[in-house]
Amino acid sequence: MSGPAVIRNGGKLPLSQIPVLTVSDFRRDILDSVSKGARISALFGSPTGENIRLIAVLAWRDTGSISVLSAPVQKSYPALTPDCPQAHLFEREIFEQWHVMPEGHPWLKPVRFPDSEKTSDMGVTNFFQIEGEEIHEVAVGPVHAGIIEPGHFRFQCHGETVHHLEISLGYQHRGVERSLVNGPNSKSLHFIETLAGDTTVGHATAFSRIVESLAGIRAPARAQVIRGIALELERMANHIGDLGALAGDIGYLPTMSYCGRIRGDLLNLTAMLCGNRFGRRLVVPGGVGYDIDSENADKIAARLKSAFRDAESAIGLLWETPSVLARFENTGALSRETAVKIGLVGVAARACGLQRDVRSDFPYGIFLLSHIPAATWESGDVFARAFVRWQELQRSYKFILEQLAALPDGAVRAGENPPIASGHLAVALVEGWRGEICHVAITNNEGRFLTCKVVDPSFHNWFGLALALRGQQISDFPLCNKSFNLSYCGHDL
């Protein structure tokens, strides 16, 4: 048996170099790798004529490398999930997309209900139920009370205590992955920019790096820096918004009011880069759509300083107010062991003490030269998820100011994009504000996408929220939910 093919973040390899294993070797290799510290970044099916080829993309933090392995399957294969819980949603997705049965999967329920139109059973599934005299069930959604996306939450409660939460999504399904097949074309980047609109820069960066890798081009240094600035502005805007919303969920109005406004200031800074508050049109294959002139760079830096001063005092109130800490601490705690087991990523993983950050583990672009240390906290609770955000805000702030002051000279676009390589696989990881974004593309013999796999961090983390609710009071659900703040459309695609 040959070893798996190994690439770096943003690398590509010919399909012929990806080992094709038997299913049992494939399973054993993944289980071995995970026990040695690898994490499943993506696990999906890709069509090969009559059959489906399972592809696993494993991320190795210690070496900063990504290994790729594959196995052909037909109608079924023995599921990984019983031995490797972090595979659970990937295997449900494989079953839903390709009708390949992961035998022995303990929880083989719909992921996105892609065929609900034909079967008219959207959201209908055999929800897990606890039985008992005083057990009651609470159903919430798909339409929620705030201005947020739709999803269904089913709680099994005894009194106020939640014993089990089941999260059933798919309401936002728009067929993004399917529509990327046969691309890239004039719509591809727009699907990517809107697959999770609050992470436009993160996803557009991952996708652009995939196209660049397959086309054999590099975004110029100046573009890499602008992408880094935009990514950290996106992180800052969302983290500030989340800290404000967390304050709102516990009725602490000063921080809520200030942060809501300051978040808008940060979005306006992204708009100063490209005209759009969410970074649309900014990151494009080959570089960035807009340059920053020095006058604009100075303006952005000055406004960022002023917004950060406001954020510092608004957020500082949280850590000094006993009633806030009393609600944040020990609420919705996840253990480090659980986080490892279920493959948590991003803020939620770092709040369990795990050093997991693409920027430092699998650095690319500007992060190869300018390091942002991963921020962690050990307690795994709402406090930890809030405090990690605050630490990250400070680091992103410093990073952006440094980069604005030292923009390298040169162009912001590589020339025209050449055609992309046929018969290749490329992987790009980006640390979006929620966590690891993984894009994988496989091209056919004509140099078009045969398969595009998009893994938003939310795909890994929704199950973390479900587990965090166990043993909590149901009234703490909004607070716990906001502390994860996961994407519905990023999951539903």
Added chain:
Amino acid sequence: MLKVSKVRLQQGYRTMKWPDGPAPEMPPHFTGRPVISGDCCNGCGDCAKVCPTGAIAVADGKISLDTGLCIFCGKCEKACSKDAIKFGNDFRLASAKREDLVVQPGNDMTPNAYSEAIHKLFGRSLKLRQVSAGGCNACEADTNVLGTLAWDLGRFGIQFVASPRHADGILVTGPVSKNMELALKKTCEAVPAPKIVIAVGACAVSGGIYRGQEETHKGVAEIIPVDLFIPGCPPHPATILDGLLRLLRK
């Protein structure tokens, strides 16, 4: 307590003066309402070829641009060798009629958004329930931002409420994914009549980039009648607020 007061003083009064004072400054590269110059356009159709949503139509050597389908990516502006299309700074895009969103050469009028009937009913108080039906969370975020103290939507008597039973209408984002169709209909039915429906963003107005996807509809109007269309991808918060205010003529 002293610290809270100190921070309060530092944060200051931050609600914008607009619409009584100057409008918020739009950023450089902002793509607002497009203007087509009839004199420059030779009808070559280069703009239509690069449009990812098919928002540009060429007929009789003239082009028209449907801002309801447009995602304001600006590709047509770059593709035009005659400088016939210019995305301006005007953020006032909302329209009561779908057809008024189509920009013709030489016409840079702001479309009408006012409805006398709606003004009479809800001119002094409008409570809205928001439904995201396949929205990407950008339209949702820039609607949500109107509730912050910078925009202070409440000062106009407009408020987002938690229950459709408390609402006078719904504000919908997203192309209406088929998986949200039933929930959208039920939410709309739960709003007591008379009620209004507002579609925010290219997806909700026309399907936008998702128009033609088998998993989605082509916007809200396919499911329920719409009283106000607010284009953009996503619309700037000023575009959304301007639409709401012009609908009620505040």
